[in-house]
Amino acid sequence: MADTAVQKTGALPKTGKPTNSFYGIKDTTIGIIATVFVVGAVLAYTIPRF
Structure with a gap:
């Protein structure tokens, strides 16, 4: 999933949504x-x- 890649980069805001x-x-x-x-x-x- 794309979410796991975003979580590894630490680019997730506090809301938990990917920074798009x-x-x-x-x-x-x-x-x-x-x-x-x-x-x-x-x-x-x-x-x-x-």
């Missing part, structure tokens, strides 16, 4: 979208509606 630019950008984008969605949902419920 494409998947890194993809995961970051999904993370940002999820964070914005969650924050927006929390603000929508906590802040009184105008």
